[in-house]
Amino acid sequence: MAQFAGQIVDGKVVFENGSPPEGARVVVRIVDSGDTFAVSDEDRDELLNRIESSRRGHVVDAREHLRSLREQR
Numbered sequence: 001m002a003q004f005a006g007q008i009v010d011g012k013v014v015f016e017n018g019s020p021p022e023g024a025r026v027v028v029r030i031v032d033s034g035d036t037f038a039v040s041d042e043d044r045d046e047l048l049n050r051i052e053s054s055r056r057g058h059v060v061d062a063r064e065h066l067r068s069l070r071e072q073r
Helices: 041-055 062-071
Strands: 006-009 012-015
Touching: none
Parallel strands: none
Antiparallel strands: 006 012
């Protein structure tokens, strides 16, 4: 599954970071102005890249990570 961000412009979705292939089935989630937060374009791109990386299996076990942090003290 891929993730794309965009806006509705003239009744159509305009993607900001590429677009899904022609004919792809999509789900659109409307982000309410009441439940959003400010994030820079760079931070958003980094988050999307890390989400995609985790979907490919590039993850660190939380217990292992916490253990390594404790050892650094």
